Amino acid sequence: xxxxxxxxxxxxxxxxxxxxxxxxxxxxxxxxxxxxxxxxxxxxxxxxxxxxxxxxxxxxxxxxxxxxxxxxxxxxxxxxxxxxxxxxxxxxxxxxxxxxxxxxxxxxxxxxxxxxxxxxxxxxxxxxxxxxxxxxxxxxxxxxxxxxxxxxxxxxxxxxxxxxxxxxxxxxxxxxxxxxxxxxxxxxxxxxxxxxxxxxxxxxxxxxxxxx
Numbered sequence: 001x002x003x004x005x006x007x008x009x010x011x012x013x014x015x016x017x018x019x020x021x022x023x024x025x026x027x028x029x030x031x032x033x034x035x036x037x038x039x040x041x042x043x044x045x046x047x048x049x050x051x052x053x054x055x056x057x058x059x060x061x062x063x064x065x066x067x068x069x070x071x072x073x074x075x076x077x078x079x080x081x082x083x084x085x086x087x088x089x090x091x092x093x094x095x096x097x098x099x100x101x102x103x104x105x106x107x108x109x110x111x112x113x114x115x116x117x118x119x120x121x122x123x124x125x126x127x128x129x130x131x132x133x134x135x136x137x138x139x140x141x142x143x144x145x146x147x148x149x150x151x152x153x154x155x156x157x158x159x160x161x162x163x164x165x166x167x168x169x170x171x172x173x174x175x176x177x178x179x180x181x182x183x184x185x186x187x188x189x190x191x192x193x194x195x196x197x198x199x200x201x202x203x204x205x206x207x208x209x210x211x212x
Contacts, residue, residue, distance in 0.1 A: 006047050013039055016096055016122050016202065019180060023120055023206050024048055024092060031085070031115060033077040033095040037061050038070030040094070045070075052090070055081075078102050082111040094120040100156045106168060113174065113209050122204045125181075127161030127197045146201050162197045169207065178206035 010018050017040045024030065027049045032041050035054025038061075044050035053071045056062050065072035075081050077098065093116035095108070100123050102108045112119040124146040134142035141151040149156065160168075162181070169176060181200035182188050189199065196203075 009043055009047060013043060016182075016204065017043075019182065020094070020096075020120055020122070020204055020206075021048070023178060024050060026050070028052075028091040029089075031055070031090040031093045033082075033093065033112070034098045035061075035065065035070070035072065038065035038068045038072060040096075041065075041070045042068045078104075078108065082108070082115060085115045087114055088117055090116040092116050092118045092120060096120075096122045097124070099123040100158050100160065102158070105158050105160075106172065109168070109172065109174065109207075113207070118177070118206065118208045120204070120206050122202060123160070123165070124156075124202055125162050125197070125200050126159040127163065128201050129198045132198075144201075162200060162203050165203065165205070169205075173210040174207050175210045176205060176207055178204075180204040 010021065013021065021040070021043065024044055028044075030041065030044060030050050030052030032052060032054040035041060035056050038054055041050075041052050041054050044052065053073060054065060055073050055075045055077050056065060057074065057076055062072050062074055077095065093112040095112065099105050099108070099121050109119065109121070128144075131142040131144060131147070134140070134144075143149065147154070147156065147159075166176065180188065181193065181196040181203055183201050
């Protein structure tokens with residue numbers, strides 16, 4: 001049963017993190033790639049009995065993690081830096097709003113499911129209809145609340161659609177356990193449920209290996 005303290009703690013989570021916390025089993029070991037200020041790991045430790053580590057490159061966020069009592073490693077989250085982790089050393093590897101910013105998303109996904117039994121990823125949908133309309137009418141790279149950068153200063157180097165991601169999962173033998181599709185305010189709308197690739201703005205995927 002959800003307690004008052006749990007509800008208060010969840011209210012402090014970033015909206016996309018609040019949507020995925022129920023995907024973690026109690027007592028799980030968790031590796032958070034690009035853990036930010038450690039909010040997710042701190043919540044999971046206190047309210048779900050989870051244990052984990054975060055990878056983070058921003059010194060300010062690393063300091064915030066330490067103040068929260070979160071185990072954090074100063075390390076880039078790209079695939080070539082994940083080889084230090086042993087196979088199946090965590091129950092869940094999570095990466096939120098960063099898949100599109102890594103050098104090789106396919107290899108990063110492979111590494112995530114080598115290190116963890118399950119993975120959780122979230123990313124923006126480049127197939128969203130307003131982005132298509134922006135590109136068609138203005139002839140310029142789209143900017144939006146979920147993609148707020150100019151083409152020349154964006155950290156996003158591999159934008160994709162939901163269909164692209166699911167095709168890659170099929171190609172790599174990745175099984176999708178859960179999927180949630182929401183708008184830029186992290187609400188599920190009937191249009192995004194009916195036509196997710198056109199009307200969904202943010203995707204949240206819970207994945208594992210086909211043979212798991």
